[in-house]
Amino acid sequence: MSATQEIRFFNSMGRKLERFEPLEAGKVRLYACGPTVYNHPHIGNHRTFLFEDFLRRGLRFLGYEVEQVMNLTDIDDKTIRGAQQNGVSLDEFTATYVDSFFEDLDALHVERAEHYPRATEHLPEMIALVERLLERGYAYTSDGSVFFRIAADDDYGRLSGVDLDHVRRGERVAQDEYDKEDVRDFVLWKAAKEGEPTWDSPWGPGRPGWHLECSAMSMKYLGESFDLHCGGVDNMFPHHENEIAQSESATGKPFVHTWLHAEHLIVDGQKMSKSLGNQYTLKDLLARGAEPRALRYLFLATHYRQRLNFSFEALKAAGAALKRIDEMRFRLAHATETEAPHEDVEQAARRLTDDFTAAVADDLNSSAALGAVFQFVKEVNKAIEDGRLGHGDRQRAVDALARVDQVLGVLDPAAWQEAAGGHGDDEIERKVRERQEARERRDFAASDRLRDELQALGVLVEDTPQGPRWRRA
Numbered sequence: 001m002s003a004t005q006e007i008r009f010f011n012s013m014g015r016k017l018e019r020f021e022p023l024e025a026g027k028v029r030l031y032a033c034g035p036t037v038y039n040h041p042h043i044g045n046h047r048t049f050l051f052e053d054f055l056r057r058g059l060r061f062l063g064y065e066v067e068q069v070m071n072l073t074d075i076d077d078k079t080i081r082g083a084q085q086n087g088v089s090l091d092e093f094t095a096t097y098v099d100s101f102f103e104d105l106d107a108l109h110v111e112r113a114e115h116y117p118r119a120t121e122h123l124p125e126m127i128a129l130v131e132r133l134l135e136r137g138y139a140y141t142s143d144g145s146v147f148f149r150i151a152a153d154d155d156y157g158r159l160s161g162v163d164l165d166h167v168r169r170g171e172r173v174a175q176d177e178y179d180k181e182d183v184r185d186f187v188l189w190k191a192a193k194e195g196e197p198t199w200d201s202p203w204g205p206g207r208p209g210w211h212l213e214c215s216a217m218s219m220k221y222l223g224e225s226f227d228l229h230c231g232g233v234d235n236m237f238p239h240h241e242n243e244i245a246q247s248e249s250a251t252g253k254p255f256v257h258t259w260l261h262a263e264h265l266i267v268d269g270q271k272m273s274k275s276l277g278n279q280y281t282l283k284d285l286l287a288r289g290a291e292p293r294a295l296r297y298l299f300l301a302t303h304y305r306q307r308l309n310f311s312f313e314a315l316k317a318a319g320a321a322l323k324r325i326d327e328m329r330f331r332l333a334h335a336t337e338t339e340a341p342h343e344d345v346e347q348a349a350r351r352l353t354d355d356f357t358a359a360v361a362d363d364l365n366s367s368a369a370l371g372a373v374f375q376f377v378k379e380v381n382k383a384i385e386d387g388r389l390g391h392g393d394r395q396r397a398v399d400a401l402a403r404v405d406q407v408l409g410v411l412d413p414a415a416w417q418e419a420a421g422g423h424g425d426d427e428i429e430r431k432v433r434e435r436q437e438a439r440e441r442r443d444f445a446a447s448d449r450l451r452d453e454l455q456a457l458g459v460l461v462e463d464t465p466q467g468p469r470w471r472r473a
């Protein structure tokens with residue numbers, strides 16, 4: 001695939017669909033706000049991470065090189081409080097959740113980014129950024145803290161359209177923020193507090209503000225201007241507004257070309273919250289027997305700019321949809337290729353590639369991309385039923401699916417490659433035997449399922465006093 005397909009993204013900055021071209025031809029620089037490593041990520045976090053994975057894989061599928069950065073927020077109120085409550089160092093406390101985060105990514109087949117910088121390892125960059133803001137008059141010090149001066153930034157708020165005068169009017173000033181010039185200003189550097197970990201700075205000991213971390217680390221790895229910045233919608237204000245304010249005020253250059261935001265995830269139609277007990281982590285779902293690839297599928301079935309409603313029924317339906325694709329694998333493995341020339345599968349494969357590519361390039365239309373896969377499955381199944389599988393079509397069908405699965409990540413590539421080689425009757429024999437065993441232990445759910453699978457392969461089973469016999473329908 002070459003980078004010729006026109007890509008359109010919905011840029012949150014300006015709120016419109018626009019043609020996307022990276023600043024450097026053929027290479028996309030991408031920043032995604034990462035986890036705050038103080039707990040296990042919940043599925044709302046994973047919705048955003050999986051959207052970003054689809055973006056990354058999609059860009060690579062479309063022929064681009066991708067350099068991605070995702071930060072790990074290990075300095076903030078929540079990590080510090082967690083470490084204090086557990087009586088351990090900040091590093092010790094966050095290590096558990098950094099590991100948990102990567103475990104989840106692996107379970108969900110999320111491709112690794114090129115860089116996972118941590119706040120604790122980038123203090124010099126953050127301090128340098130604050131110094132630039134002070135020099136240029138965009139920041140001021142006060143009692144060992146440093147604040148960003150909103151009044152100096154004319155176009156603050158243009159990403160989210162927030163009106164700070166309105167939002168902040170009448171808001172109580174926090175205890176430790178009485179020293180601000182203006183209630184709207186936000187903290188860049190917080191003066192040391194009793195019992196908190198601190199780092200040295202030109203303004204005395206303290207720690208960086210959360211927003212500063214992302215500005216300093218994104219620009220370090222991707223340059224002062226880069227292509228894509230993404231995150232969940234809840235990060236748009238104040239986090240992303242503050243990143244823009246800090247970065248552009250310090251450099252005088254545009255910070256990010258295109259902003260992409262994933263909508264919220266809700267559970268059973270309700271907002272996810274601790275008090276409702278519906279704030280599931282991936283680990284909770286795995287403990288209930290959820291298949292990670294079904295969760296991946298479920299997330300992809302809803303476009304990233306739509307609210308995603310998670311439910312256990314929807315997860316089950318996602319698993320069933322994947323099963324329909326798997327069934328084609330069995331059929332394909334048992335189908336006979338004819339020597340006569342048939343172009344059905346070749347044409348279906350071409351259509352799949354074209355439609356899938358167009359869907360990905362159309363603002364990451366993952367649901368349309370899945371639709372293209374099901375159309376392909378339908379067409380290949382039909383070719384099998386009609387005995388119109390030409391020479392090499394098994395491999396052709398498997399290759400076409402493997403190509404799009406580089407983006408979807410929901411199939412089992414090894415099993416598919418095996419199917420491309422075709423099977424004799426071993427697998428049918430095995431299923432017939434398993435069905436018989438299930439009947440003997442009166443597990444009728446299992447025996448019915450196996451009978452259906454056999455039927456899907458065009459195999460009829462007859463139970464005789466001598467045991468089951470099977471024949472091709």
Ligand SMILES: [Zn+2]
Binds near residue numbers: 032
């Ligand atoms: Zn961020």
